[in-house]
Amino acid sequence: MRLKDKLPLSYLLFTLRGRINRSTYWLVSVFIWSTFYVIHTLLYDGFGEGATYVLYPLLLGSLVATATKRLHDTNRSGYWLSVVLIPIVGAIWLIYRLGLRRGDKEKNVFGTVPNEAADYLKNDNGQPVPGGTTSERIINDVTHLNPVVVTDVFRPTSVAELQERIRTTTGPISVGGGRFSMGGQTASPNSLHIDMRGLNQVLQFSKEAKTIQVQTGIRWCDIQRYVDQHDLSIKIMQTYANFTVGGSLSVNVHGRYMGHGPLILSVRSIELVLADGSLVKASRTENPDIFFGAIGGYNGLGVIVSAELDLEDNIAVERQFQKLTYSDYRQYFFDSVRDNNEAVFHNGDMYPPAFTNMRAVTWVKTTKKPTVKTRLMPLRESYPLERYFMWAFTETMSGRWRREHIVDPLLYMSKPVHWRNYEAGYDVAELEPRSRSSRTYVLQEYFVPVRHFEEFAQKMSEIFNRYRVNVINVSVRHALPDAGSYLAWAREEVFAFVVYYKQRTNNVAKNEVAIWTRELIDTAVSVGGAYYLPYQPHATSEQFHQAYPNAKKLFAIKKKLDPDFRFRNVFWDTYYQL
Amino acid sequence: MLRLPILAVIMVVLAVFLFFRGKRNNLTIPAGKGCVVPKDWLVSNPHPVTPKEHIRPADQTFLTYPEWFLVHSPAEIADYAQIHTTTTFPYMSHVRQIWQSYGIMYDQIKEAFPFNTGYHIMIWVIGVSTTVEYALKALYETVVGRLTDPPNGDVVTDEDKFNAQFTQDYVDFIRELPWYEFDFTSRIPRLFRETSFWGPHFFRKCERKYMLLTELLVKAGYGYLIKLGTKAAYDEALLTTAVIVDKVPATLPAKSKSLKTYPDGSALLLLPRYEAFNPAASALVQQGVTFREIAGNNSALLLTTLGPESWQPNLPDFQVVFTQPILTKPGLKRVALVTTVGRLDKTIRYVQEQQVKIEHVYDY
Numbered sequence: 001m002r003l004k005d006k007l008p009l010s011y012l013l014f015t016l017r018g019r020i021n022r023s024t025y026w027l028v029s030v031f032i033w034s035t036f037y038v039i040h041t042l043l044y045d046g047f048g049e050g051a052t053y054v055l056y057p058l059l060l061g062s063l064v065a066t067a068t069k070r071l072h073d074t075n076r077s078g079y080w081l082s083v084v085l086i087p088i089v090g091a092i093w094l095i096y097r098l099g100l101r102r103g104d105k106e107k108n109v110f111g112t113v114p115n116e117a118a119d120y121l122k123n124d125n126g127q128p129v130p131g132g133t134t135s136e137r138i139i140n141d142v143t144h145l146n147p148v149v150v151t152d153v154f155r156p157t158s159v160a161e162l163q164e165r166i167r168t169t170t171g172p173i174s175v176g177g178g179r180f181s182m183g184g185q186t187a188s189p190n191s192l193h194i195d196m197r198g199l200n201q202v203l204q205f206s207k208e209a210k211t212i213q214v215q216t217g218i219r220w221c222d223i224q225r226y227v228d229q230h231d232l233s234i235k236i237m238q239t240y241a242n243f244t245v246g247g248s249l250s251v252n253v254h255g256r257y258m259g260h261g262p263l264i265l266s267v268r269s270i271e272l273v274l275a276d277g278s279l280v281k282a283s284r285t286e287n288p289d290i291f292f293g294a295i296g297g298y299n300g301l302g303v304i305v306s307a308e309l310d311l312e313d314n315i316a317v318e319r320q321f322q323k324l325t326y327s328d329y330r331q332y333f334f335d336s337v338r339d340n341n342e343a344v345f346h347n348g349d350m351y352p353p354a355f356t357n358m359r360a361v362t363w364v365k366t367t368k369k370p371t372v373k374t375r376l377m378p379l380r381e382s383y384p385l386e387r388y389f390m391w392a393f394t395e396t397m398s399g400r401w402r403r404e405h406i407v408d409p410l411l412y413m414s415k416p417v418h419w420r421n422y423e424a425g426y427d428v429a430e431l432e433p434r435s436r437s438s439r440t441y442v443l444q445e446y447f448v449p450v451r452h453f454e455e456f457a458q459k460m461s462e463i464f465n466r467y468r469v470n471v472i473n474v475s476v477r478h479a480l481p482d483a484g485s486y487l488a489w490a491r492e493e494v495f496a497f498v499v500y501y502k503q504r505t506n507n508v509a510k511n512e513v514a515i516w517t518r519e520l521i522d523t524a525v526s527v528g529g530a531y532y533l534p535y536q537p538h539a540t541s542e543q544f545h546q547a548y549p550n551a552k553k554l555f556a557i558k559k560k561l562d563p564d565f566r567f568r569n570v571f572w573d574t575y576y577q578l
Numbered sequence: 579m580l581r582l583p584i585l586a587v588i589m590v591v592l593a594v595f596l597f598f599r600g601k602r603n604n605l606t607i608p609a610g611k612g613c614v615v616p617k618d619w620l621v622s623n624p625h626p627v628t629p630k631e632h633i634r635p636a637d638q639t640f641l642t643y644p645e646w647f648l649v650h651s652p653a654e655i656a657d658y659a660q661i662h663t664t665t666t667f668p669y670m671s672h673v674r675q676i677w678q679s680y681g682i683m684y685d686q687i688k689e690a691f692p693f694n695t696g697y698h699i700m701i702w703v704i705g706v707s708t709t710v711e712y713a714l715k716a717l718y719e720t721v722v723g724r725l726t727d728p729p730n731g732d733v734v735t736d737e738d739k740f741n742a743q744f745t746q747d748y749v750d751f752i753r754e755l756p757w758y759e760f761d762f763t764s765r766i767p768r769l770f771r772e773t774s775f776w777g778p779h780f781f782r783k784c785e786r787k788y789m790l791l792t793e794l795l796v797k798a799g800y801g802y803l804i805k806l807g808t809k810a811a812y813d814e815a816l817l818t819t820a821v822i823v824d825k826v827p828a829t830l831p832a833k834s835k836s837l838k839t840y841p842d843g844s845a846l847l848l849l850p851r852y853e854a855f856n857p858a859a860s861a862l863v864q865q866g867v868t869f870r871e872i873a874g875n876n877s878a879l880l881l882t883t884l885g886p887e888s889w890q891p892n893l894p895d896f897q898v899v900f901t902q903p904i905l906t907k908p909g910l911k912r913v914a915l916v917t918t919v920g921r922l923d924k925t926i927r928y929v930q931e932q933q934v935k936i937e938h939v940y941d942y
Contacts, residue, residue, distance in 0.1 A: 009581060027586055034589035040720075041596045056725065087792040 012069075013062040019073040020066065021103050021114040028066050032059070067094075072110030073103035117379035120221050120242040121429035123179040125195065126153045139187035141179045142428065144436045145505060145536070146570065148187035150174060155195040159215075159271075159279065159305050162194065166303075167277030172568045175299045177217055177244025180428060181251060181534040182442055184570030185298055191568055194303065196246050202226055203306060210311040211268060216246030216304050221376075223309075224421050228375055233314035233420040235266040241377075241425045246304050251534040252296030252489070254479050254496065255424065256345040258337065258362075261479030261490055264295045266310040272302035275562040279305070284484070292484040293557045298533065298571045300558045316370050317344045317363040318417045326350060326358050330453045333478065337362055345423060348476035351404040355461040355474060359408065363423060370417045377425035386430045390441075394470050394502045439504050441472070442513075445532035446520060447479070447494040452527035459523045460497065467516040470502040486554035489530045496532075514538040521547065537574040544575050551575070605671055605905075606678035609898045613686050615916045616897065619878040620690035626874040628846065632820030633874030634942040637691040640683040640880055642940045643914070644701045647676050648708055649752055649853075650882075650912070650937065656749045658906045659742035662731040665723040668905050669712035675902055676705055679914075682900050686878075686916070696812070707800070718789065726782040736773035737786030744790075753853040756815075758801035758808070762794045769794065819851045819941045822871040823862060831858035844870060849941075856881075856939045860930070863923045873942040876919045881926075883913050885934035893928055895921040912937060 036059050043051040068078030083090040112118045126137030135152040156162035176186030177196040199217035207230045221241035238253040252262045269283035282291035294301045337343050345363040393399045448456040464471050475498040482488040503509050517538040521531045530547040622636045651672045728734050751760050826845045838846040849858040887909050896917035904910040917925040
């Protein structure tokens with residue numbers, strides 16, 4: 001939850017800080033005046049004229065406060081309100097300034113653009129442990145389901161500093177960046193937690209060669225801001241731009257890009273700090289074992305500190321869609337999307353609870369003018385509509401039906417044209433519920449060879465309905481094979497089923513999730529597929545090795561490079577130490 | 579902050595409810611629903627004797643009421659300003675009274691006469707202007723004026739005295755001439771000349787100077803624009819009203835003249851229009867004169883009277899249309915009567931016998 005959402009209305013009415021835009025000013029003015037009229041009338045009728053004087057401090061205070069905030073929006077201080085003392089001219093000027101003039105488009109000395117977040121949603125720096133030692137911190141991820149107590153948090157600002165710290169210490173180490181994984185992959189109990197977000201520099205950039213080398217604590221949104229000026233775009237990343245590059249590399253993410261697949265396909269080389277503090281470079285030709293073991297390797301071999309990535313042109317893309325049933329999807333996909341050079345993004349959304357109907361959404365190259373004003377996605381302070389829909393889909397009767405038959409058809413009536421960078425710049429904040437304390441939104445993902453799409457979809461639907469899982473969405477994406485990495489989730493061409501669901505946070509609910517998750521994993525494995533690892537470690541060790549047959553090879557490399565088992569997290573604690 | 583829009587909607591609904599609750603009915607009390615004037619009174623004169631250039635439409639006797647309310651209202655303000663600061667004047671009630679009485683007037687004529695577009699536009703312009711002016715004043719006085727108002731609303735500052743004088747001069751002026759001809763501009767230097775800078779109630783003095791200066795500047799500017807607009811849109815108004823009377827009176831009222839006498843002894847007289855028409859007509863009635871035509875009309879004619887609250891006029895020669903309490907003078911009420919041109923003498927005599935003041939005769 002962001003700061004503004006927590007603040008009561010009194011913050012808007014009675015403090016002089018910050019900015020508000022025109023529409024908020026009009027709205028709050030209507031509120032103030034109508035409230036004044038109502039209370040004034042009631043006091044007058046009920047207690048007589050004298051009683052109404054108590055309202056004046058409130059009225060004048062709120063008028064001054066809201067007008068000051070509005071003046072801030074156009075970079076004027078609240079002292080300009082005194083202009084009202086000049087008859088007529090002052091009043092007209094103020095009416096224009098307060099009610100009509102558009103606010104500054106950029107941040108000014110009084111604050112950021114109203115309703116626009118200053119930055120992408122971030123996780124905290126670790127909460128102090130009640131009653132713990134001064135250096136102990138609780139490291140949690142975005143779901144708030146995986147609190148882990150670490151002995152200390154270290155935030156290096158240079159690679160040398162990081163090497164020094166690893167060389168001079170001996171204990172376990174966990175590594176985190178944005179911490180958007182959902183199963184404790186960024187922390188291990190009693191480890192030294194390395195917060196990589198301080199290592200966030202662009203090291204090299206070539207517009208001609210379309211490559212960029214970055215420190216891995218940098219976020220994708222930061223890279224977007226950097227390359228966008230050169231009309232370039234990231235070749236492969238996930239939909240949400242909050243993540244750090246290091247985190248995305250360690251889980252080998254994928255997005256909705258057509259003709260690509262796992263992130264590793266866009267990585268030229270990486271640099272790692274190993275357990276002994278040494279720095280090594282790895283690519284497909286130089287130390288390939290480390291390259292294929294570290295990408296998608298959940299920080300088992302070392303700390304990835306830099307990466308060289310491929311870029312592509314930042315083109316305009318237009319949204320198209322097709323409604324169909326899941327049994328027609330594969331044919332449709334192979335006929336008109338897979339080999340279509342114009343297709344840039346693609347996903348197929350399966351509508352719960354039946355998972356029969358799908359909406360296939362493809363963004364294709366276009367020469368049309370983008371329908372959005374900005375090149376990058378503007379960040380919003382709050383997402384009330386998104387939050388409402390999310391609540392309505394998951395908590396109300398026939399919410400899912402309304403989504404499929406009313407809300408989505410309305411949302412898909414327009415034909416937006418976005419920049420490639422814009423469409424890859426979503427903020428995780430739009431998914432955030434008001435509170436995660438009793439219910440939380442969680443992701444899971446299953447990879448299925450393309451030929452088994454229908455079979456898996458059927459079985460998945462049956463499992464979800466049997467366990468009454470509160471599924472919000474299943475989004476289907478496509479990935480080309482990843483021939484190299486040891487923990488490759490796409491050993492052949494696959495469809496990815498991204499499952500977004502809501503669960504309660506009590507232990508009974510958590511156990512129930514574990515049970516149906518294992519059932520789904522078995523189903524995926526039975527058709528030669530896999531499940532994704534950045535989520536809850538519900539899989540048994542046996543299931544893990546069935547889904548990732550090359551894991552043993554990676555374990556062997558880890559044993560060699562990290563003999564003292566320093567690099568840990570929930571993933572390694574669960575499956576390695578047996 | 580989704581709460582703000584929800585709260586704003588709730589408060590607006592509550593405010594609208596409070597604004598319209600009950601109150602409106604006792605500010606203007608119609609004598610009945612819809613048209614209360616006998617239908618045969620609501621006709622145009624098919625064969626007027628009055629020369630063409632002196633004839634005015636028959637429905638204008640009703641339509642001039644809202645316009646005249648904008649004289650009655652400042653008159654009430656001017657009276658009030660002599661004893662109270664205008665901070666506590668019930669501006670919004672006057673806004674209600676103007677629109678309510680306009681509605682009642684329109685009810686009387688809407689079926690009998692074709693829609694007089696030009697006149698209605700003019701009423702809307704002045705009605706909306708006045709509504710805005712009064713609403714802004716009510717708002718300002720409630721939010722700012724109240725805080726500086728001397729105890730009991732006493733007129734103690736030079737500025738409030740200046741205001742009393744100015745409103746009185748203004749009313750006296752608009753009884754004769756259009757408001758926009760008033761010289762607001764010359765009052766501005768007078769405002770500073772006739773008031774001291776320092777003195778008791780210093781904040782009141784500053785606040786009133788600010789308020790009066792704003793009012794004078796706005797009215798000077800707005801008056802200038804309206805003057806231009808009126809000249810472009812409407813013909814210059816005639817300042818006389820032609821009447822046909824059954825006999826030539828022994829003495830003609832002031833500012834009147836006789837144009838013509840007819841073989842049956844009747845005569846065509848030219849009386850002053852507007853404010854001065856009422857005393858002129860009353861003077862003729864005292865000499866036993868009966869009217870046959872006023873501005874070419876021989877049908878319904880509106881007049882308003884100011885009488886005590888208990889007064890219940892009743893005579894077959896006229897019909898009460900509505901009553902309005904005079905809010906700042908408790909015990910006094912305005913009664914709007916409709917008679918016909920032929921019965922005007924009887925009506926005037928009746929009202930005068932009852933010791934009730936005729937406020938105005940609406941001479942089309």
